[in-house]
Amino acid sequence: MVPALVIAFSIDRPSHRPGHVTVEALQQLDGSLPRGYRTGDRSCNDQKPENFQLPIRAMGYEPVHDYAKDQLGIQAGFAGAELVEDNGYCPPRPRASRTPPRI
Known part of the structure; x- marks a missing residue:
């Protein structure tokens, strides 16, 4: 090591x-x-x-590597759920917690 x-x-x-x-x-x-x-x-x-x-x-x-700048944020959605940078979020979750911080 x-x-x-x-x-x-x-x-x-x-x-x-x-x-x-x-x-x-x-x-x-x-x-x-x-x-x-x-x-x-x-x-x-x-x-x-x-x-x-x-x-x-x-x-x-x-x-x-991390995602490229044009791949950040909401990527897709289905039946109200959103895919945000490879993580699924349900509709009741607050919008602020579904938006990753920008570097």
Whole structure:
């Protein structure tokens, strides 16, 4: 088990090249650490595949992301129930508790 500490990093202007910067940081890791799921914030959701998803998959990582901005909120409904970001809500539930906070 790897402790929660910084083991690699890469620096650039904020939000300028998030996919490239993540790949640069991951390339610093040696082969002794296990590969698995790689989570991140929404800045990596809309990166071109060749700048982020393909390189990290080639390194042995499986990307896991939040929904894209256009997929947030109410997705569908049936008989008064609503599907909000993969969670079902019945009609009596207050609207405020069915609307996830925006980041």
